[in-house]
Structures are given as structure tokens and as C-alpha cells.
Amino acid sequence: MSKINYLGEDNFIRVMLSENLKWQRECTKQGQFDSFDGIELNYYKAVPEAPKAVITIVHGFCEFWGKYHEYAWYLYQAGYAVYFLEQRGHGYSGGKNKEKDVVYIDDYDTYVKDLREFLDQVVCPETEGLKKIVLAHSMGGAVATLFLEKYPECFDAAILSSPMLKMKNNTKPILLKILEIYASVFNKGRALAPGQRKFDGVPVFETSSTLSRPRYDYMFEMRKNDWHYQTYGASINWGLASLKANDKLMSGAAAIKIPVTVFTAGQDHLIDAEGYTEFAKLVPQAKFHAFESSRHEIFNADEESRIKYYDEVMETLEGFLM
Secondary structure, eight states, rough: OOOOOOOOOOSSHHHHHIIIIHHHHHEEEEEEETTTSSEEEEHHHHSSSSOEEEEEEEEOOOOOOGGGGGHHHHHTTTTTTEEEEEOOTTTSSSSSOTTEEEEOOOOOHHHHHHHHIIIIIHHHHTTTTSSEEEEEETHHHHHHHHHHOOTSSSSEEEESOOOOBBBOOOOHHHHHHHHHHHHHHOOOOSSOTTOOOOSSSOOGGSSSSSSSSSHHHHHHHHHHHOOGOOOOOEEEEHHHHHHHHHHHHHGGGGGGSSSSEEEEEOOOBBTTTTHHHHHHHHOOOOEEEETTOSSSSSGGSSSHHHHHHHHHHHHHHHHOOO
16 A cells, blocks of 8 residues: 555645645646536546546545545545546536525535546546545535435445444424425525525634544635635525435435445534444445544545544545556
8 A cells, every 4th residue: 555644733734735736737627517407516636647546536525625625635646546526516517506605506416427428528538447435525425325326337336434424413303394395385496505605704613514624724715815716605505405305315215235434523513423334234244434523524624634634535445456
């Protein structure tokens, strides 16, 4: 296994603005393609010479390429081709809401169709003959799970990092039904959901999903400087679609037969751990790695957890190739 020099807290910003930035400029490429409905989607790729395999990263809610500069760099150094799709409504992809910091989606099947188009138009034609692995985080974990159920032939293995298999939700079903009717009758599906907030440029590290302050600051600085990265709150329809996606993915999870590894965070304020228990019963080949001290973003956790996480991800990838 390739030895990666993972960045610590003290040197993170310095290296990201020097060596990593140099890698971005010299080794990564940006591209666009039209999805099934004509919406233009943005992607990035980094392909080393003679890659071991291809990793398609499916990001989470309100995320974008810049948040994965470090992660993708490590994967590239380890010899993997990396393909990163900015999902519709995120980053430089089309499909944004009128309120550009509020994320809207009609149904998660749209995300699934976008991912299929990305594979068919970009990833697979460029990487024929190589094993394909999906690496998905949070909302991306829900999208990837639905994708694996619908298109079992596309990937050889999967890594799900804090996947949104079941969102934490204390709203009573009757209130959700009222909200759904309200959004439909008054055409408010794109409006900011109750309890959500718009982007105001004020950092909230203490209550974020991150335990590494330099990594939070690196990402937040990009948000402040580029409106494309200011997605911040969920629309009513995104919330309703996410709950429906959780139900749907559990109903079809037994169809997943490829190797799956799930990384979970013990201090996750967004994900209900009951979803992991249910998923383990439905997908018996799934292997679970728990990080009890981590918040939602394990790749941005405390240094000990973060290094352990990356080591285990790399070991898992090598295991998939054996």
C-alpha cells in the first residue's frame, strides 16, 4: 500500500495553498456534460499514470469540489483515478434554486439519473477495463445506495462515509404531511425549510460537522469568496425528498451484492444510527468501521481519528482490488 503523508493541523493551510494547489493546477481537469434533462453538470477528474482503479466520489448536501481537495489528493497519490461530480444544484453545476443558497431537488431519482449520465458519458468511456469504486458521503451515500440498487452492474465495490441511510428527524408524521400539502398547494417546495438557514457569511465551526478548525476555515473561505459554493440550507422539497429516499433505499437494499464498507461517526448530529443497524441486516456483506469521537465528517475529524480513517479507507480499497 502506498504511504501517504497525511496533513496535520499545523501545516494544513500552508500545504493546501502550495503543494495541493500545484497538484490541482497540473493534475486535475474540469469538465461539463449535459444530463438527461439538458441541465449542464460540472465535474473534476485527476488521473495518474497507470491507475489501479477508478473512484467516483459522490458528495454530500451543500458540498462541492473544494471540500474534497485533500481527500482526492490522497487517493491520487495512492494511485487511483478520481472522478468527482458536483451534483445538480451544487458548486458549478446547473439546476440551482432561485435562492441560490437553498438546495432544491424534486426527487432523489434525479440525482441517481445524473450519476448514471456521468458514468455513461464521462467515467466509463475514459476508464474502460479498470475496476470502478463509488465513494460517497452523507447525502451522497443515500444517492449511491439508491444507484447501486437500480444499477448493480456499474460499480465493483462501495465505500459509504457517514451515509444518510436514515436522517435524524423528530417531526411528527402528521406535521410532515401538512408541510407536504402546504408546499404542493402553495407552490412552496423551493422555499427554505423550517429550521434551516441561509448563508450569511458567519462561520459556525463550534456547531459544524467538523472537528478540524483549519479544514473548516479552508472550506468556509471558499464559500465566502464564491457564490457557487454558498449552498447552505435545505428547501422544503429537499427535506421531504430525503425522507422518501431513506424509505426507498431500505426497501431495495437487499439487492446490493457488491462489497460495501460503511464508516460511521459516533458524534453524528445528522444521521440516525438505527439506519446502520437496519442496513446491516439487509446487506449482510457490509463491513462497518466506527469512529466514536468523530462528528459527521470523519475525513475532517480530530487528527487521530482522521489518520485512522484514511488508513482504513486505503486498506479497504486495496482489499477491493485483491
